[in-house]
Amino acid sequence: MPLPSVPILESDMHLEPLSLGETKHLMNKLDVGKSTSSEDFPTWVSLEGIEDVCLPLNNIINSMLSTSEFPSKWKRAQIRPILKVACPSKYKDYRPVSILFHLGKLSEEVIINKMRSKLEDVIEPAQFAYQPHIGTVDALIKLLDDFTSELDNPNVKYIQSAALDFSKAFDRLQPAVLIQKLEGYNFNPRIISLISSFLDNRLQCVKYGNEQSQYISTKVCAPQGTKLGPILWLLYSNDLAADGCNHIKYAV
Numbered sequence: 001m002p003l004p005s006v007p008i009l010e011s012d013m014h015l016e017p018l019s020l021g022e023t024k025h026l027m028n029k030l031d032v033g034k035s036t037s038s039e040d041f042p043t044w045v046s047l048e049g050i051e052d053v054c055l056p057l058n059n060i061i062n063s064m065l066s067t068s069e070f071p072s073k074w075k076r077a078q079i080r081p082i083l084k085v086a087c088p089s090k091y092k093d094y095r096p097v098s099i100l101f102h103l104g105k106l107s108e109e110v111i112i113n114k115m116r117s118k119l120e121d122v123i124e125p126a127q128f129a130y131q132p133h134i135g136t137v138d139a140l141i142k143l144l145d146d147f148t149s150e151l152d153n154p155n156v157k158y159i160q161s162a163a164l165d166f167s168k169a170f171d172r173l174q175p176a177v178l179i180q181k182l183e184g185y186n187f188n189p190r191i192i193s194l195i196s197s198f199l200d201n202r203l204q205c206v207k208y209g210n211e212q213s214q215y216i217s218t219k220v221c222a223p224q225g226t227k228l229g230p231i232l233w234l235l236y237s238n239d240l241a242a243d244g245c246n247h248i249k250y251a252v
Contacts, residue, residue, distance in 0.1 A: 015065040015114055015190050023058040024050060026106045037078045038207065040101045053103075061107055065114075068193035074104025076215065077204040077225065098204070098225030108227040111198070115191060115231070122185050123234055126241075129251035130230040139250040146246050170222040170233055175199040178236045185235070198228060 032044045046053050064070060081094035088094060112119075123131070128139040150159050166172065175196070182192045202223055203215040222229035222236070230251075241247050 015068075015188070015194075017062040017065055018058060018110060020054060020058050023061065024054050026109060027054060027057070030102060030106070034102065035080075035097075035099050036102050037076070037099045038212075039076065039078070043102045046103065057103055057106070060103075061110055064107060064194070065110070065190075068190050068197060070107070070194060070198040071104065072201070074101045074107065075198070075202045076101070077202070077223065078207045078212070079204055080207055096224070098223070099207075100223075100225050105227055108198075111191070111194060111228055112231055115187070118185070118187055119231070119235075122238065124238060124241075124249075126247050127234060127238070127249045129249055130234055136250050136252060139248050142248055146248075169237075170224060170229060171220070173222040173233055173236050174220055178232060181235060181239070195228070195232065199223070199232075 027046060027050050030043050030047055032042075032047060034043060036042055060071060078099045079096045080099055081091075082097050083093065084095050085093045126142075128134055128136065128142070147159060147161075150156050178199075179192060179196055182195065202218045204218055205215045206213045222233045237249070240249075
């Protein structure tokens with residue numbers, strides 16, 4: 001089922017196009033050590049030919065921003081099983097790694113940058129996962145501070161804590177629910193429509209050695225291996241909290 005479309009009014013703010021200089025700056029951050037899909041060309045080709053690749057990439061990104069349509073080619077992922085044990089006997093002995101188009105990831109970074117100011121207003125302070133300049137160490141410091149602050153109160157004899165874990169958390173994201181939450185947070189409708197396009201009609205296959213399966217569509221989840229996926233999960237779970245209790249959210 002396709003995701004709900006988001007109406008875009010002429011009065012809504014347009015997404016500012018990228019300059020060639022901004023696109024080149026993004027390309028200079030490419031990591032040649034990252035694997036690429038067998039349908040993709042190596043990352044080093046983009047870096048070596050940055051002057052030639054920059055202009056068409058800039059045109060593609062700006063077309064994406066003006067139409068709110070994420071390029072369909074970049075919504076294809078190859079899943080490569082990586083061994084977790086020496087002698088595998090079941091599928092759980094493999095760790096699936098999603099390999100995506102490297103220029104598609106740059107486009108995701110553009111989307112995140114367009115969301116950045118709104119994200120800073122929306123994401124709650126107790127969120128320590130996938131946040132710039134903070135991580136699990138900061139979450140532990142906050143936890144210890146909460147514990148000691150409570151125990152310093154002479155009327156407090158003990159404290160209680162509970163730990164909840166989402167197994168395969170990203171797989172539990174429901175895109176239609178996410179879109180509704182983005183609307184509730186008053187994100188730019190063009191951004192919402194672009195994210196809807198990013199999540200809709202994604203394809204994946206499995207590649208093992210020289211063998212590759214057919215592509216199939218994925219219906220529910222934050223796409224593994226993407227830069228935008230963790231950000232979307234933060235927004236999806238942002239309102240998850242227990243009334244009257246201190247809470248900390250983090251990822252390991």
